[in-house]
Amino acid sequence: MRAFADLLDSLIYTRSRNAKLKLIGDYLRATPDPDRGWAMAALTGELDLKAVKPAVIRAMVDERVDPVLYRMSRDFVGDSAETIALMWPEPATPPALPPEALRLSAVVDRLASLSKADTAGVLGAYLDAMAADERYALLKLASGALRVGVSARLAKTALANAFAVDVDAVEEVWHGLAPPYTALFDWVEGRGEQPTAADVPVFRPFMLAHPLEETIVDLADYAAEWKWDGIRVQLVHVAGETRLYSRAGDDITRSFPEVAAAFRVPGVLDGELLVRGDAQGVGRDDATASFNALQQRLGRKQVSAKMLADAPAFVRLYDILFDGAEDLRPLAWTDRRARLEAFVARLPTESFDISAVIDASDFAHLGEIRAGSRDAAIEGVMLKRRDSPYVTGRRVGLWYKWKRDPLVADCVMMYAQRGSGKRSSFYSDYTFGCWTEGGELSPVGKAYSGFTDEELKWLDRFVRNNTVARFGPVREVEKTLVLEVAFDSIHASKRHKSGVAMRFPRISRIRRDKPAAEADTIAALERLVT
Structure with a gap:
């Protein structure tokens, strides 16, 4: 020790x-x-x-x-x-x-x-x-929570550097091994053969995208697809076994048994796990429900028959890594796309479809299409270089994500709680609300990001100077401070008293200039629900 x-x-x-x-x-x-x-x-x-x-x-x-x-x-x-x-x-x-x-x-x-x-x-x-x-x-x-500033990727990179092996080779076999990784250390120190993932339904790390900021791309070199708002998943069928893995490599097969049962063709696919519209009419023209519907099934080890009927899951496919035992990752995106289209034709249509390429004449036209979309299941646009192989992690110039502009609402701070780690001395987690028809504030979300260090200090002083009640670590404050909150989307939710749930809320501005009485209403938020 x-x-x-x-x-x-x-x-x-x-x-x-x-x-x-x-x-x-x-x-x-x-x-x-x-x-x-x-x-x-x-x-x-x-x-x-x-x-x-x-x-x-x-x-x-x-x-x-x-x-x-x-x-x-x-x-x-x-x-x-x-x-x-x-x-x-x-x-x-x-x-x-x-x-x-x-x-x-x-x-x-x-x-x-x-x-x-x-x-x-x-x-x-x-x-x-x-x-x-x-x-x-x-x-x-x-x-199980070290919190020492080391990601799993960093630790694997350190191992690879220490023993002069390729980190992608370590990633390739990692999920087929179990602690304390004796076979892995035997290999990197030259005492044994390189472990393989043959005949084992293991997870392979995803290819990721860089945010598109000031870059303008040529659509002759890049293909554009919608970025769907679900759960990125990898489907693996090897030696008669099927596994579904989340982006973090967690096995989520038991939460979505109908998808696993439908994937019986040997191969490895990359896609977005989504839920079809439920009986209450959540679905839209393409029958895709909001993320809130999907969230109800996350983390469940047993899924009831009612939930399978009300919120059936399916996968919108992005890419193909393996076709049977053939590794397609070194191929260009264009070639993989053709192989994916052929592969998906062998899968049941009720459980799998393919993410369509957006038909845009140029980058400006693509921007117009993106700006005109406000779909509950669309986060934005993905841009993929046509000659890019499928590589682990983020590689500059290969894939970009161009997220849609966030929605914003003016909300009133209601409660605050201290953060953890380096923020443990500051009130940095804020619950905020909007006005009901009866003139009461109802909580609509919680945020702990989006502000600068200087703004954090100001907000902390506000909480300390305006506390009206204490509930353990939580402080209730005077309902006078308006926060402009940005969020990706908003959905109807029976689990929240306000009836709505924000997706990825963050503080975009502190509205010291705006009276609390002029903050937004629950009714205004309900009009944004998709």
Whole structure:
């Protein structure tokens, strides 16, 4: 645990990407198996210690530390693991655990084998035996939320750099391996063959797009498609098995069993998971419902027959990675598109269709088409270079996303809550509302982005100076400040008291010039519902 704790401590205080790559690479080269494999699992979010629940940790803290003092400290620090690590009382006689018992791999093995009844005792003994920085590392490891500024891609890149292999080769086999990745380290250190994903329905990383800002593209070189507002998915059918993966590589097959059952042709496809219009008439001319309808099915391990009937899912296909065992990713987009069109003809039409290419004479014409679209399921336009291969991640000049201009509404701040991490000392999460017909404010959304650091300081002072009630970490404020809120779309929602739900709300302006009474109404928002 000592080396892993030192790594996390260094990563927290390192801003440079290259410096982080070196820190992780040095750790992986110096650390033996299986410790380094479990460290990679933690850094990439692949470690899940099911017995260690937040409620168990909170109960342990309440037994050892004054609960009021802990909550006040947590509110100030903004991070539970850091607060507990610093406040945990040092025992008069620490448990004499042998060094081998405190190895990262030994700790993971022990925590992974615990029953819920034993978790508190074992975790408490570890915390008693460790220094503060090791306690911090242990709690981060156990909770599965490191938050040290390292993405899964960065960790894999560090591994690839450390052992002079191609990061895309690591990505290719990653989801076919399990922690502590012994076969992977055997390969990169020359002791074994390169792992393969043959005959296993594994996830391959998506090709991503850069935002189109000032760039103007020639449609002779780029094809244009609609950017649909659903869930980007990868469909894999290999050796008789079908899997659906989200953009993050999460297996979501059980949430959309009808799509998995319909995909029985060997291959790997890239597309957008959408929901058809329900019985209440949510659908539009192309029978595609809003994201709100899709959201109701996310994360469900069991899907009821009623939900399958009311919100049937389908996939609008963008690209093809494999046709059977043939890897098509090196081909140009034009060639892959032709192969995709041939492939989709072999799939059931009720579950799959293809995203049409937009017919525009030039870039200016495309801009007019984009500006005229305000479809609930359209986020904007994708521009794909016709000769581009399908490559992992974002590559400059290959794919661009040109999102539609956001909607805006003037809303009134109602509540505020402190943020986490570097924002833990600031009230940075704002709930805002609009006026009902009866002249009351009703919450319509929550936002914590879109403002500058200086604006954050101003908003924090406003909250502190205008608090009228406190509810734990939440502050109710005087209903006097108008915030201009930008959002991608808005949908009817039975789960929200106001009856509407915003998609991706963010603060675009602080309207100090506008009286709260002139903010928008719920009725005005309802007219924007698509």
